[in-house]
Amino acid sequence: MSAPDTAPLAEARGVTKRYGATVALADGRLTVRSGESHALVGRNGAGKSTLVTLLTGLQAPDAGEIRFDGASAPPLVDRDAWRRKVACVYQKPTVVPELTVAENLFINRQPTGRGGLISWRRLREEAAALLDAWDVRVDPGARTAELRVEDRQMVEIARALSLGARFIVLDEPTAQLDNREIERLFTRMRTLQDSGVTFLFISHHLQEVYEVCQTVTVLRDARWITTAPVADLPRSALVEAMAGESVTGGALSREPVAAHAPVVLAAHGLTSGAYRDIDLSVRGGEVVGLAGTSGSGKIELAESFAGLHTPTGGSAELDGRALPFGDVRAALTAGVGCVPRDRHEQGLVPRMTVGDNTTLSVLDRLGRFGFVGTGARRALAGELVARLGIRTEGPGQPVSDLSGGNAQKVVMARALARDPRLLVLINPTAGVDVKSKESLLARVDSAREDGTAVLVVSDELDDLRRCDRVLVLFHGRITAEHPAGWRDHELIASIEGVDHG
DSSP states (O other): OOOGGGSOSEEEEEEEEEETTEEEEEEEEEEEOTTOEEEEEOOTTSSHHHHHHHHTTSSOOSEEEEEETTEEOOOTTOHHHHHHHOEEEOSSOOSOTTSBHHHHHTTTOOOBOGGGOBOHHHHHHHHHHHHHHTTOOOOTTSBGGGSOHHHHHHHHHHHHHHTTOOEEEEESTTTTOOHHHHHHHHHHHHHHHHTTOEEEEEOSOHHHHHHHOSEEEEEETTEEEEEEEGGGSOHHHHHHHHHTSOOOOOOOOOOOOOTTSOEEEEEEEEEOSSOOSEEEEEETTOEEEEEOOTTSSHHHHHHHHTTSOOOSEEEEEETTEEOOOSOHHHHHHHTEEEEOSOIIIIIOOTTSBHHHHHHGGGGGGSOSTTOOOHHHHHHHHHHHHHHHTOOOSOTTSBGGGSOHHHHHHHHHHHHHTTOOSEEEEESTTTTOOHHHHHHHHHHHHHHHHTTOEEEEEOSOHHHHTTSSEEEEEETTEEEEEEETTOOHHHHHHHHTTGGGO
């Protein structure tokens, strides 16, 4: 047995977990050393979430053991003991948005004064001291809802550290951050590591693993595959370990869009609070990317075409007809399909089935006089499930049961169900595994071949490589255009504003 000072900070030894007939984890192994950033990667369904559930004491393994500092994990009922060991910062924030930072930091353990009443002065002072101790530069009196995503994450980390935890699980922490915010998060992680904090970093963005982590563990098909120093594992070998097969990359071979192809989308002088004087066009069978930082206006512009916002000036036409703004249903009827930026909040109805979710956009075509034909809906849902390769027990399965990649395919299926003339995709592969990502991007190629105009908004360079050209927005204006074949450093320079003074 290892000496106490050399024992792993956190360890999972051959843990298994079943939910009925489903084997969620067959052989989970993890060894995290103190002071490191350890990546946990794998395709959706590989067992990552289940392992985190066991590591954080939300459930007990059916077999195997969880250990901290060389000793067995606390009993599940001892929540305070678990909070002193480990905390998880999820992709969805767990802070209470209407409370202040200070109130969130000390929720359910506020300092009290005479008569057992909360001492608001002490609460503010202790919150300020805690934030200062961990170099979290946030106003303790600010409403948490008003904070940037990265600052909300740091508040959650500070809350966990105040309880004594020095092992923090970060679950897809960069999913809603732009490049600058990601770099700031990584800088803060490195600072906290220097102070003795250890991270388990879960991400589908493999480049981030190489940037911020020292060790990586791969799960596949609910089993441990490998653990290795990041520096010793080439990206191709990491992807192969995740996928179970050799994954090759390279530029896509495709014919350029014909010059005589009809213009499907044309925008003239579009202006709003987020963007200004936007002129752009997308031809049938053309894929155009929109790139930029989170404050560039790219998402708001794309959402305007999908009917979510109304510009204050300018106009747009779809197939020569005025595009309706501020009305999602009217945009849908006009021929716009959309994969929104957040599948959880905007894309799915979690209590409905896979079949219901995939066909929501075409109910008017599945019956007459307001009645929906059950057989027609079932047939179309089955066709869409097969077309998108959605792994499901059938159209009747609740969509909430699906992995992230398959849930995103459901959102894509609904966007394609009406055979749109314009397909607007906003962060279409966010939070999905490598194989699902490739499947989703293949749908972009299919839409292109069908003559659909496609607009892709993404922070992922791999998503933008599918585009015939990429427009870069900087502070609300289009400042650069890159034809297919651009090099990473050229596009990144435009996104960061390096090449426009």
